[in-house]
Amino acid sequence: MHNNADGNKNVEMVLQKPLDREKQEQISLVLTAVDGGEPQMSGTMQILITVLDANDNAPVFTQQTYKATVTENSPKGTVVATVTASDADQGSNSKITYSITNKVDDVRKVFNINQENGEVTLIGNTDFEDSRGFQLSLRASDVGGLTDSCKLIVDVLDLNDNKPEINIMSKSTVISEDAKLNTVVTMINVEDRDTGENGNVQCSVSDSVPFILKSSTNHFYTLVTGSDLDRERASEYNITVTCSDEGVPSLSSSVTLTLQISDVNDNAPVFERSSYEAYIVENNTPGLSIFTVKATDADWNQNARVSYILEDSSVNGVPVSSYVSVSADSGVIHAVRSFDYEQIKDFHFRVKAQDGGSPPLSSNVTVKIMIQDQNDNPPQVLYPVQTGGSLVAEMVPRSADVGYLVTKVVAVDVDSGQNAWLSYKLQKATDRALFEVGLQNGEIRTIRQVTDKDAVKQRLTVIVEDNGQPSRSATVIVNVAVADSFPEVLSEFTELTHDKEYNDNLTFYLVLALAVVSFLFITCLVVIISVKIYRWRQSRILYHSNLPVIPYYPPRYSDTLGTGTLPHVYNYEVCKTTDSRKSDCKFGRAGSQNVLIMDPSSTGTMQRIQSEKSILDEPDSPLEQKPPNNDWRFTQGQRPGPSGATGGPEVAMGTGPWPQPPTEAEQLQALMAAANEVSEATATLGPGTMGLSTRYSPQFTLQHVPDYRQNVYIPGSTATLTSNPQQQQATAQQATQQALPPPQASAQPEPPKAAQTPASKKKSTKKEKK
Numbered sequence: 001m002h003n004n005a006d007g008n009k010n011v012e013m014v015l016q017k018p019l020d021r022e023k024q025e026q027i028s029l030v031l032t033a034v035d036g037g038e039p040q041m042s043g044t045m046q047i048l049i050t051v052l053d054a055n056d057n058a059p060v061f062t063q064q065t066y067k068a069t070v071t072e073n074s075p076k077g078t079v080v081a082t083v084t085a086s087d088a089d090q091g092s093n094s095k096i097t098y099s100i101t102n103k104v105d106d107v108r109k110v111f112n113i114n115q116e117n118g119e120v121t122l123i124g125n126t127d128f129e130d131s132r133g134f135q136l137s138l139r140a141s142d143v144g145g146l147t148d149s150c151k152l153i154v155d156v157l158d159l160n161d162n163k164p165e166i167n168i169m170s171k172s173t174v175i176s177e178d179a180k181l182n183t184v185v186t187m188i189n190v191e192d193r194d195t196g197e198n199g200n201v202q203c204s205v206s207d208s209v210p211f212i213l214k215s216s217t218n219h220f221y222t223l224v225t226g227s228d229l230d231r232e233r234a235s236e237y238n239i240t241v242t243c244s245d246e247g248v249p250s251l252s253s254s255v256t257l258t259l260q261i262s263d264v265n266d267n268a269p270v271f272e273r274s275s276y277e278a279y280i281v282e283n284n285t286p287g288l289s290i291f292t293v294k295a296t297d298a299d300w301n302q303n304a305r306v307s308y309i310l311e312d313s314s315v316n317g318v319p320v321s322s323y324v325s326v327s328a329d330s331g332v333i334h335a336v337r338s339f340d341y342e343q344i345k346d347f348h349f350r351v352k353a354q355d356g357g358s359p360p361l362s363s364n365v366t367v368k369i370m371i372q373d374q375n376d377n378p379p380q381v382l383y384p385v386q387t388g389g390s391l392v393a394e395m396v397p398r399s400a401d402v403g404y405l406v407t408k409v410v411a412v413d414v415d416s417g418q419n420a421w422l423s424y425k426l427q428k429a430t431d432r433a434l435f436e437v438g439l440q441n442g443e444i445r446t447i448r449q450v451t452d453k454d455a456v457k458q459r460l461t462v463i464v465e466d467n468g469q470p471s472r473s474a475t476v477i478v479n480v481a482v483a484d485s486f487p488e489v490l491s492e493f494t495e496l497t498h499d500k501e502y503n504d505n506l507t508f509y510l511v512l513a514l515a516v517v518s519f520l521f522i523t524c525l526v527v528i529i530s531v532k533i534y535r536w537r538q539s540r541i542l543y544h545s546n547l548p549v550i551p552y553y554p555p556r557y558s559d560t561l562g563t564g565t566l567p568h569v570y571n572y573e574v575c576k577t578t579d580s581r582k583s584d585c586k587f588g589r590a591g592s593q594n595v596l597i598m599d600p601s602s603t604g605t606m607q608r609i610q611s612e613k614s615i616l617d618e619p620d621s622p623l624e625q626k627p628p629n630n631d632w633r634f635t636q637g638q639r640p641g642p643s644g645a646t647g648g649p650e651v652a653m654g655t656g657p658w659p660q661p662p663t664e665a666e667q668l669q670a671l672m673a674a675a676n677e678v679s680e681a682t683a684t685l686g687p688g689t690m691g692l693s694t695r696y697s698p699q700f701t702l703q704h705v706p707d708y709r710q711n712v713y714i715p716g717s718t719a720t721l722t723s724n725p726q727q728q729q730a731t732a733q734q735a736t737q738q739a740l741p742p743p744q745a746s747a748q749p750e751p752p753k754a755a756q757t758p759a760s761k762k763k764s765t766k767k768e769k770k
Contacts, residue, residue, distance in 0.1 A: 013047065021051040022088045057088035058146030059096045061138075066152040068120070072128040072159050080111065080154055083118040085140030092143050101137045101149065111136055111154070120152060128158040129193040160198035160247025165191045166255045169220075174260045177231040185211060186223040186257055190243045198247035209239050223257070231261040232298040263300040265357025271295045271365040278333070281372045282341040290324070293331045293365060295353035305356035306331075311364065315347040324369065326351055333367065341373040342414045375419040375468025381476040383410040393479035396458075400450045406435065409442035409476055411464045421467035427475065428461035435480070437462055444478060454482050 002010040011031070019027075027049040034042040061083060068081035087094040098118040102108060110124035111134065120136065136152040171186040192199040203221050205213045210227035223239065237259045244252035271293065278291040297304040308331040313320045325334045331351075347369055354362035384394075384407065394407045413420040424442040429435055434454060436447045444460065458480035465473040 019051045021053045021090065022057065024051060025090075026050050053090040053093055055089050055093035055142065055144030055146065057093075059085040059087045059140040059142050059148045061085045061140055061148050061150040064150050066138075066150060067155070068152060069155045069157055070122065070126055071157040072126045073161055074122055074126060076122050076124070078122045080120045080122060081152055083113070083120065083138050083140075083150060083152060085118070085148055085150075087142050087146075089142065089144075095143055097141045099139045099141070101139045102135075106131075107134055107136055110134065113138060120154075126156045128156045128195075129162060132156050132158075158195050158198060160194050160245065160249070160251055162193040162198075163251045163253040164201040164203075164243040164245055165193075166203075166241065166243055166253055167191070168255070168257075171257060173258065174262050175225075175229070176262045176264060177229045178264045178266070179225055179229060181225055181227070183225045184222055185225065185259060186239075187216075188221050188223070188241060188255070190219050190221065192245050194245065194247060198245055198251075200246040201243050202246075203241060203243040205239055205241055209237050211237070211239055213241060229261055231263050231300065232267060235261050235263075235300070237261070263303055265299055265303040265355065265359075265361060267298040267303075268361035268363045269295040269297045269306045269353035269355050270363060271353060273365070275365060276367045277370060278367065279370045279372050280335060280339060282339050282374050283376055284335050284338055286335060286337055288335045290333045290335055290369065293326075293333065293351050293353075293367065295331070295363065295365075297355045299355065299357065303355055303357040306353050307356070309352045309354060311350040311352050313349050315349070316344065320347070320349040323347065324349065339371045341371045341416065342377065344371060346370045373416045373419055375415055375466060375470070375472055377414045377419075378472040379411045379413045379422055379464040379466055379474040381409065381411045381464060381474055383408070384476065384478055386476060393481045394444075396446070396450060396480055396482050397484050398450045398452065398454075398482060399484075400446055402446060402448055404446040404450075406444040406446065406480055407478060409437070409444065409462050409464065409478070411442065411474065411476075413466050415466065415468065419466055419468035423465050423467070425463050425465065426460065427463040428459075430455060430458045430460070434458065435460055444480075450482055456481060456483050458482055 002012065004010060011033075013029075013031075029047040029049060030044055031047050032042050032044045034040050062085070063083075066081050066083055070078065070080050083098065085096050085098070087096055097115045098113050099115065100108060100111065100113050110122060110126060111120055112123045113120045113136075118138075118140075120138075126134075133156055134154040136154065137149060138152055139147050139149045141147040167189040169187040169189055175183065175185060188203075190201050190203055192201050201219075203213055203215075205211060205223070210225060210229060211223055212226040214222050214224060216222050221241075223241070239257040239259060240254050241257065242252055242254040244250050272295070276291070276293055280288070280290050293308065295306050295308070297306055307328045308326045309328070310321060310324070310326045315323055321336070323336055323339075325336050326332070327334070331353075333351075348366055349369075350364050350366055352362050352364050354360050396404065396406050409424055411422055411424075413422060422442075423439050424437045425439070426432070426435065426437045431454060434446060434448060434450070435444055435458070437444050437460075442462070442464070444462070460478040460480060462476050462478060463473050464476065465471050
């Protein structure tokens with residue numbers, strides 16, 4: 001109590017200790033005032049005190065740990081749990097706010113709590129396989145900032161929401177068809193993220209494939225072969241492996257494996273037919289394709305590559321390869337030759353089909369070729385026989401009635417079928433009204449009565465045709481004699497016989513003339529070739545010969561006309577050896593004339609000796625020189641020298657024109673041999689005298705002598721060559737005395753030089769002319 005200055009008193013109520021609203025929210029007091037009088041008087045007043053709340057109490061959770069469960073894959077908004085906290089305060093101080101205090105964002109992304117009522121809900125997906133449980137830290141706060149905390153443990157319940165996972169550990173994409181049983185093809189691993197029955201997995205394959213799936217260890221399976229494989233039956237397999245769990249509902253997964261079956265050469269080629277028959281028309285073109293054989297191989301690639309081979313066999317003793325050939329790649333059968341139905345009608349052979357495997361497999365098939373006939377043969381007349389030398393006639397008596405069988409034409413055709421069907425027709429006849437020919441049988445019969453007016457000589461031409469396309473025919477001539485006696489027939493057919501003999505003789509002479517001309521032509525060719533070869537061989541023999549040569553070189557002739565040389569010079573190329581068989585002498589022809597120009601005053605004439613072969617070179621001459629012929633002689637007045645003059649002493653002394661003369665015996669032998677050959681070649685020489693030029697004079701020196709290695713000239717003579725033995729003997733003696741020089745003038749013969757070329761011969765000829 002406080003006394004005021006005016007005497008009043010103030011009463012104050014003072015709080016002596018803290019109040020606790022949570023214990024006593026209101027306090028009711030009675031204030032009593034008592035005065036000092038007697039009786040004391042008092043007065044009372046009730047004082048009601050309300051204790052206002054102060055935030056002196058923190059929120060408190062009802063539980064420190066909350067537990068809840070949630071099924072995985074639950075939808076968003078699902079209430080997982082509700083937490084509750086209480087605050088003893090009143091009013092605003094009792095308002096509580098809830099929150100999640102986890103620092104991990106995963107929880108904040110999955111769960112959310114209502115700040116006012118404490119409900120925990122899902123805002124994300126829960127997956128048992130990712131997280132099997134969550135722990136949430138929750139906080140309760142009042143306005144004053146007082147807090148309390150608790151834990152919420154949420155367990156995620158598993159659902160069968162995962163399929164089994166199949167992992168291929170190893171696999172083969174190709175396997176051989178001859179693989180053995182239980183050959184491992186593929187190894188797989190199967191996993192299921194679920195638990196319990198949801199994670200128990202069973203795997204299997206379909207029964208339609210020859211493979212088995214075996215469980216080796218936990219979650220591991222092997223795919224092996226369960227039966228024999230055959231690529232030809234199935235070259236590829238699509239194997240589906242299915243794995244299922246035991247959840248409710250059960251989940252399964254599958255994988256498809258593609259497996260190729262590699263080929264093994266276990267199949268031989270197979271022909272489309274067990275045997276083949278083909279037809280070909282005769283007279284075919286060689287190389288013609290007949291038909292094709294075809295074989296297939298169930299294998300693959302190289303093992304299925306088929307080659308066709310013609311097996312060795314013979315047809316009528318001839319290898320079948322000379323009849324047909326088979327293309328190795330295509331199997332086309334070709335005809336090697338042209339077939340003739342009349343020689344062979346059919347034949348068969350075998351064709352082998354072989355694949356390209358290792359080792360190769362093969363099979364055989366029989367092929368039969370049938371030759372089809374063509375109308376390639378005309379009919380052949382067997383009767384009547386058509387002879388070239390004699391005439392055959394059928395006799396018909398004049399008393400023959402209608403239908404009298406004169407004769408029958410018999411013909412055959414080597415073709416077959418309708419090509420051999422023959423028909424007979426009368427093409428020409430002397431009297432068509434008298435005879436007829438049976439169309440099918442070829443019988444020639446009379447169609448009317450034979451009369452006396454009918455000619456004795458009847459000539460029928462019958463044509464025989466076959467039924468081929470195109471048709472072929474043959475013609476036969478039938479001579480019919482209408483007579484009662486044989487002499488009458490002979491008289492009528494004599495003229496016809498002579499005519500036929502004349503034609504036959506003419507044909508014979510023509511053939512003979514052709515044969516003779518051919519023989520002469522061939523003979524000339526043989527002779528010319530023989531001469532050429534002989535000359536070439538002689539030149540080769542002389543070229544390689546090393547024997548000494550005895551030359552005989554007379555000077556060149558000159559004419560008496562004062563020109564100094566003959567108009568045409570004959571050149572002789574001579575090579576002489578000791579063996580006359582190896583001697584060679586070639587004549588050179590003149591440019592435009594073949595006859596030497598002779599001296600008009602001479603009494604002897606020498607005819608031209610042909611230049612095909614030297615008179616000194618006779619292949620048939622004996623090994624030794626022939627002895628002189630006594631028929632040829634030179635008289636004393638026929639000595640070499642000027643025309644009509646006798647030789648002077650200088651000729652006998654060796655000063656004449658003979659350079660390096662041979663011995664006397666050799667000169668005489670050469671002259672006699674030449675004269676002998678000339679007499680044999682020309683038989684008889686006419687009278688005449690060969691004039692000698694002035695080169696035989698004693699003043700003729702060696703510088704005028706021609707090059708005897710190039711040209712040799714046979715000297716002439718003023719003698720008249722006759723066949724008188726005495727005159728010829730005298731002439732030979734005189735020529736020998738004048739031609740032979742003294743022995744001291746002789747020299748060694750020059751050895752033969754090598755064969756000269758035509759160019760060197762031309763140079764020598766020019767030198768001679770100069």
